[in-house]
Amino acid sequence: MISFEPIRLGGAGLLLLSYAALCIAKLRRPPARPMPKGADWLVVYASQTGSAEFLAGRTAATLTTSGLHAHAVDIGSVDATLLASATRVLFIVSTYGEGDAPDSAARFAQNIMAATPDLAHLHYGVLALGDSSYTNYCGFGRGLDAWLQARGARPLFDRIDVDKGAPAAIADWQHQLSHVAGTSDAPDWEAPAFGNWRIVTRRQLNPGSAGAPLFHIALSPSDAALPHWEAGDLVQITPPHDAHPRDYSIASVPGEGHLGLMVRLHRNDDGSNGAASGWLCAGAQEGDVISLRVRAHQRFRLNGNAGRPLILIGNGSGLAGLRAHLKARVDAGSKENWLIFGERSPANDALCADELQHWRRSGGLAELDLAYSRDPARPRYVQQVVDERAADIAAWVARGAAIYVCGSLQGMAGGVHAALEQALGADALEALDVAGRYCRDVY
Structure with missing residues (x-):
């Protein structure tokens, strides 16, 4: 069990950096807003890898085709004001890990669902995406459905659970949409073909x-x-x-x-x-x-972070997503890149070692920290490196850096998240998430 002790040297400076990052992110955060003008329906999606977002787009398009005004929004932008002004909401939500909310829905789950608003004015439907091989199948979708009913909201139809993208369940959702929209016409729902x-x-x-x-x-x-x-x-x-x-x-x-x-x-x-x-x-x-x-995978693309310094953190096969970002950055001439990566043994698990060292020597990697849990000389995990280099990470973030994490959900992702909270402060890390500067692709 790794303990995360407070950084004693430069503590005041880190506090100021964290506070500054929080203030900047809050300034950039869009204000609470009412229901989009003219929208009859709100389609709210909570997506981790893009499936829920794709289905939300198709759902909004189907409603629009029937002459209704529909607006699709990420659940991260939904607050109490928006819920209070909405009358008809369709939720399309994924479940992540062992029944958890996706990253984009974490604040909604922690803040909105922890409150007790009166939602008797609201009619809703829930499409829950999940994988029945996990114990808490469709856990977030089921929890959201129960919370909505407990707050007085009225379901338009029974929740629809989708096991691994099952076509029959998606077809059931389309049928319900056709019923509430009063039309059998619908745009193409097909994803790109295999x-x-x-x-x-x-x-x-x-x-x-x-x-x-x-x-x-x-x-x-x-x-x-x-x-x-x-x-x-x-x-x-x-x-x-x-x-x-x-x-x-x-x-x-x-x-x-x-x-x-x-x-x-x-x-x-x-x-x-x-x-x-x-x-x-x-x-x-x-x-x-x-x-x-x-x-x-919009949530793990660089998007607005392309011009920022980039801190990449991960382990194991998570190097795949990190390596693609590094290659793209090196090819574009971006040099403010820092990789923190972990595996088992330096003797047998030094993945892409020659390439990484070449980028380090040639300036494509400004910083490279490798952690091996079974290194005879210095065994350590990725989260320990984050802990050890907390002051440097805070300095990079203060200069505008974005943080991307890719790899194991169990162990690594949680440990890294805790270490980043220790380094930056929980509020500052949440602010980075809101600003799109803290992105994770963990599994």
């Missing part, structure tokens, strides 16, 4: 590791041009004989001429390989066809 891709190369990045094998896999379209994507985006891959797609962070940029992934081979309790990772890492051969599509 295409045929082939494995160009596959190599293990950690031979001899005590951990599960981790592979770099290079893919190219078999019958089309390489599509466009941005650093931070994802792919969905459907393995043979398994209908539910899996998401993976893209580890490359289009200019490299291929789509790169970093995939950890998952082993089930019975010793068998995972359906998707087993196929990608062991079952498929070079030249075999993979069913794949690229998905925009």
Whole structure:
């Protein structure tokens, strides 16, 4: 168990930096606002990887097609004033981790749902996205539905739970929309189609590791041009004989001429390989066809942070998303980049070591901190590095830096979040989140 003790030297300076960051973010935060003018319906989405946002856009478009005025908003912008002015709201919400709210919904869950507003004026519907392999299936959506009813809001129809994007559940939602909108016309709800891709190369990045094998896999379209994507985006891959797609962070940029992934081979309790990772890492051969599509991941793209210093933090296969950002930044000539990354052993788990050291020597990486939990000389975790370098992180943030975290939800992400709260202050870290300067892609 790691303890996070207060930084004694420069404590006043860190306090001032944290306060300044909080004030700046609050100045940038949009004021509380009433229901958008002319909107009959509010479509509120809580998305982690983009699925809920996509469905919210299609939902608002369906309502608009029928002649209604609909407005889709991120749940992070919903406050008590907006709820008080709304009369009809459709919620499309994901569940994250073990029943938690997505990052974008954390403040709504902690602040709005902790209060007891009278919502008797509100009619609503809930589409809950989840994965039944987790214990608290659709936990946030179920909790939101219960809270709304407890506050007096009236459901337009029963909550619809969606297991791994099940088409039948999405069709049920569309049917309910057609009923409330009074129309059978609807815009196209189809996401980009899956295409045929082939494995160009596959190599293990950690031979001899005590951990599960981790592979770099290079893919190219078999019958089309390489599509466009941005650093931070994802792919969905459907393995043979398994209908539910899996998401993976893209580890490359289009200019490299291929789509790169970093995939950890998952082993089930019975010793068998995972359906998707087993196929990608062991079952498929070079030249075999993979069913794949690229998905925009807006919450982990740089967007307005492109001109800022960038602190990238992660572990394990999370290096994929971080490496794409670094490659894009290096190619663009941006030099204010800092990578804090952790793995098991420096002898067998030094992922992309030559490339990272080259960027460090050539100036593409201003700072590089590597943590190995089983390093005989200095064992430590990523969150310990964040703790040790708290003053430097606060200084980078004061200069406008954004923080991106990618990797394990269990252990790393929580530990890093706690260490960043210690370094910057909880309010300042929340302010960075509100300003879009603290982004996570953790799983």
